[in-house]
Amino acid sequence: MEGTMKQLIFKTKGEVELTDVPIPDFGPDGLLIKVAYAGICGSDVHGYTKGGLYGGIADGSKFGHEFVGYVAEVGENVADFKEGDRVWVDPNFVSPMGSRFSCMAGGFAEYAGTVKAVAGETVHHIPDDLPLRTAALIEPCGVGTHCKNRAGVQAGDNVLMWGAGPIGLMGWAAMTHQGVKNIVVGEQMPERIEFAKAWGVDVFDNTEASLIDYAGEKFGIVNINSYERANVDKYLDYVGLGILIKEYMDQGRPGSVFATVGLDGRPLEITPSEFMSKEYTVMGSRSYTPADAREVIDVLRDKTVDMSQLITAEFTLDQADAAFAAACDKNSGLKTIFRMEGE
Template sequence: MKMKQVRLYGPQDLRIDEVPMPQAGPRDVVVKVAVFGICGSDLNFARNGYIGSPSPQPIPLGHELAGTVHQVGEAVQDIAVGQRVVIHPMKGSNRIGTGDPVHGGFAEFLLVRDAALDESVFPIPDHLAFERAVLTEPVAVGVHGLNLCQAEPSDRVVLFGAGPIGLGVVAALKHRGVERIAVVDIIDERLERARQLGADQIINPAKEELEAALRATFGTVPSKITGQPLVNCSLYIDCAGQGALLQQAVVMAKDTARILILATHKQPVELDMVQVLIKELAIRGSLSYPDEFPEVLAMLGDERLVLEGMHSHSFDFDRFAEAFAMAQDPHQSAKVLVQVS
């Protein structure tokens, strides 16, 4: 039996190949993919032409997916054929779409090794559509960071970068009851999506001076040491990966503010450590989502949560090239989904 799978051959060389359909071992399950999402890391892998280091073999991509259990290994417990699920791509021995030489989520079927309920395989509630459930992985990236920095309803938040991860953070903040959220981006279409998701202020620093706009929105409080007026925000979230914004956040931040870094910075960033010291700033990095899937699935299942601004386009699998091209256009797209079955 053969199936369709997207594989990366080199820089911007993605092909839909016919490959052997996976078979479940005793501890594995095979999932029939219903829908998958295209992630910013997939775009980066395609630009580079490889994952980690160059390989002579084509590499499968895709780690955001939802579908139905198709086959269950004999030693697997509590998972049944026909169950609707989302997959944690990094649990057990899995590295789905992020370096596994054989298995990726941009496919008709996917093997999940060492399958365990509520660890690598998570059931989708009956009322939750695949198109919403597939957002679990990207939203979990931000929710893990919010958990690490203990985001609360009383926080006054500045978020840099309104790509899919940043938009998911806006949705998660609103779900936590945070009301004061300013989103910063240089692309107006992204800012409008952030507004749809609940941001009460949007700022394009290419059109207005950032610190002045934030002071006008949130007001200022004096520094305890210098008396200098500082932006009255408690939490800065970096989803942009632009060093200059991070540097500016350290300068603008009030005493005891927190700075959460969710973005990947491609170059080292020099920060004013005197400001970090005298203002007692807390800078926290966040990677992946070790335990957040159940929390995010419950959040996505709340029909009061507005998510329409996060998902921009859907394509059928045979139009994958169009879908991937759209995902690379930040003016038109947010999260791009591909329907498989």
């Protein structure tokens, strides 16, 4: 497709611009997508508030990677998609340069391209019973789901997780869908605590009290190798504070697993012998896999929890400044998205 389109450009810290750019080329193995909705990610917020490098976004680049839409054109080598199909595109495959550039996928635009279209792997069909607006949550929900999958959460586990923001609640929903019954969640923001309670989350205000102590009250105390600890199998950090790793090292149950999806670049002092004596497993969680994405689509279709409630603000591209102001204000809501013309 030839011509130009509207595209939001990341100029520099605190500055974005809506401009006209050529419609992207997608190649013989890809697709051109007419974007319907695109969410503002935490990495976009980091870039906007702290500078592009904090969000993986270069100054002067296109950005936006949480997008869904309709197939507008199909590459000549692609057989699994047709014009009009409703799809979610894995932004890790938008650029031929790979996942390192996924935050610059260019989803804040009228059109976006992907250079590699493989059904169920790089591009996923959206079922008819899943609204596109809700499907815009696939990418962030994939991040939350991947964290619990990295940790190997099983239905019978006792799980402690920090953070009832969008990613944390998406992780909670994925675990609940999986059949996990015992989950305690720590949060400090009153608005998020109230939202989580309305969903039926066992959420605890850990502003001044210990979430791990609360988990001990809920799950009991066990004695392993003379360490008396809360009986928690998996500890999931959806906040991104390095100090939580330290808290886990000091108070975690021997033989348990800690996984973090957050970003904290500050150095942390730990004692390596703790890993040996308590047989800890500590891991990072980045992005998601195609299997995670397929699981997420099932979670979003599950009507037990209305995941669309996470979307608390909606704007058009020409309202970008207001959209980023809302996304940066943690007290004003949870998830901010762009709605494209025609939706």
